[in-house]
Amino acid sequence: xxxxxxxxxxxxxxxxxxxxxxxxxxxxxxxxxxxxxxxxxxxxxxxxxxxxxxxxxxxxxxxxxxxxxxxxxxxxxxxxxxxxxxxxxxxxxxxxxxxxxxxxxxxxxxxxxx
Amino acid sequence: xxxxxxxxxxxxxxxxxxxxxxxxxxxxxxxxxxxxxxxxxxxxxxxxxxxxxxxxxxxxxxxxxxxxxxxxxxxxxxxxxxxxxxxxxxxxxxxxxxxxxxxxxxxxxxxxx
Numbered sequence: 001x002x003x004x005x006x007x008x009x010x011x012x013x014x015x016x017x018x019x020x021x022x023x024x025x026x027x028x029x030x031x032x033x034x035x036x037x038x039x040x041x042x043x044x045x046x047x048x049x050x051x052x053x054x055x056x057x058x059x060x061x062x063x064x065x066x067x068x069x070x071x072x073x074x075x076x077x078x079x080x081x082x083x084x085x086x087x088x089x090x091x092x093x094x095x096x097x098x099x100x101x102x103x104x105x106x107x108x109x110x111x112x113x114x
Numbered sequence: 115x116x117x118x119x120x121x122x123x124x125x126x127x128x129x130x131x132x133x134x135x136x137x138x139x140x141x142x143x144x145x146x147x148x149x150x151x152x153x154x155x156x157x158x159x160x161x162x163x164x165x166x167x168x169x170x171x172x173x174x175x176x177x178x179x180x181x182x183x184x185x186x187x188x189x190x191x192x193x194x195x196x197x198x199x200x201x202x203x204x205x206x207x208x209x210x211x212x213x214x215x216x217x218x219x220x221x222x223x224x225x226x227x
Binding site: 004006032034036042043044045046049091093095097098099102103104105106107108110 | 148150155156157158159160163203211212214215216217218219220
């Protein structure tokens, strides 16, 4: 089956710094990727839709200047959490659209902001 | 506003018996529904899906039922196995599996040996 990877799998950063999370589709091209976040014991909340070569579409309530998304190629989307704060600590998951076969999810990235 | 809800946060079932997980939605524009299994600190794993033109889809031990008039779907797992223990999320989308997904709140299934 299709494989989606995320890097890093776990990151700790200090408050005020920026963190970049990568999402790669390893064996297929994805014109669209999605970014979700999950707080402990809660649901996965869609943050934004990332389209290759164009601006991301953010869900209501998600700060686009804080969560920068870049989909520079058909196999890579990045999420940068700028000026991170402890409340940004969460589990971030991406999915990649494989076309007719639907979406495949990455393994997630745990961000801890101290 | 939670468009997709799973009203049972947890469910405990004996091994070999049937597990029934339920999901309700409010948006009548949803036309594709999926079930995922998830472990802590991992991405969701796809289990089974159903289009709104159907009312049942079966894949091995997993069957999904859709009742559009009630805006309700359910996942049946028969027979349940200890390895099925995980959090199960239902998800819905408008326009098929390749569009953005709205996830339910999740149900923690525990299958007792």
